[in-house]
Amino acid sequence: MTLAEATYPEDLLYHPEHDWARLEGDDQAVFGITWYAQDSLGEVVFYDPPEVGATVDKDSSYAEIESVKAVSDVIAPMSGEVVEVNDALVDNPEKANEDPYGDGWLIKVRLTQPSEAEALHDAAEYRKLLENS
């Protein structure tokens, strides 16, 4: 089962490589992939998370997520240090399809450059970007 309708929640920030960030407080954020990303990839069967403590750099790959047929790098929307990974997703990778903004989250990060948020898109901008791609 996948989430049938394209959805892009208003409370998230979006990276053009189809990743989202949910800011928590001043210096933490949760990252994940967007509805568009999981729909293009198809049924996710494998999530290879980074280690807790690893550094992630804005615009760089921090994890791999795979469907039956394809591998996709997951791009960090912001920079920081991994403080938590979604271990439940490793056991149930299909959650990335079913609930990409909830149970399908990928990592939680302590942000080193919270101001990077300004460069990300809001939901309306991201939707526009998808329409024009």
Next chain:
Amino acid sequence: VSERRTPLYERHLALGAKLVPFAGWEMPVLYEGIREEHSAVRTHAGMFDVSHMGEVEIEGPEALAFLQRVLSNDVTAVEIGGAQYSCLCNEEGGVLDDLFAYRLGSDRYLIVTNAANHAADLDWLGRWSRDFDVLVRDVADRYAMLAVQGPHARRIVAGTLGIELPARMRLATVRIGGRPAFACGTGYTGEDGVELLIDPEVAAPIWVELLDAGVVPSGLGARDTLRLEVCFPLHGNDLSPDRNPIEAGLGWCCAEETGFVGAEAVARARAEGTAEKLAPFRIEGAGIPRQGNPVLANSEPAGIVTSGSFSPSLEVGIGMAYLRADLAESGTEIEIDVRGKRRAARVGSKPLYEKER
């Protein structure tokens, strides 16, 4: 260059298929999802549009002698209404294509080629046919091809189309949609089922009729995972003109005594053994192998993955690789270098997936 479309293109769009370019064709890779489609074929019945595959008719007093010359298997063993798997080899014993030959009459055969090789196969067959009293005809445009596969496939096809189906590895001349057609007891999934060669003009209504009867439309994605689980090689991945049938594990379909083109090289490979062998493997933990991944044994280069995927039935990464011959034994521990991460794997035996009895 625009891709060719099968007679079912509009049907695929109507079902919301994800279409991809494949061997010069625009083909459905999936409809709802590869796992669902895979499982439908394993447990019920799935239907694939394989109209991209090519058909070649061979007719004439020397049709048998000609095919015996170009195909690796012993074609004299095929009775009228029979089917046989063969390799088409070059003089060096390299595999140009792998294909099924069906005997339509005493001096009439039909072979079904891989889409990517169809044009080259035709050239090759045309060239070798000059020495024989035989006609090689490209009849690919005459047929749409539907593969209906799965434990319930035969029952549904027979009931829905009101035809009697041939036994496994047999072909029957039937009427489908009011037109002459062939029903073949063959497939590429490891499940029971049939492949139907039908008039392109009736392809769409027949497709819809079978869907209405409950078969699940399935794309090339599931076709690939299904064939890989049962270790059927795919030309272009596991078979190529640079590999002979012996190292590919297809010695069983080579009868060198018939003197087919490439027989000497194949006989030599069989007698002397090959440096590498195609072997199936499964990943022991995490990771999904992909085509082109290097294989290691004791940290030394040991081969290369030619097909790799997640296995929906086994729920683990599986693949086939050309391995140093001494490693190509069931149980051997190997590692697959998956984009820089070494994943523990173990050589298995064919098929990797077997239905519980």
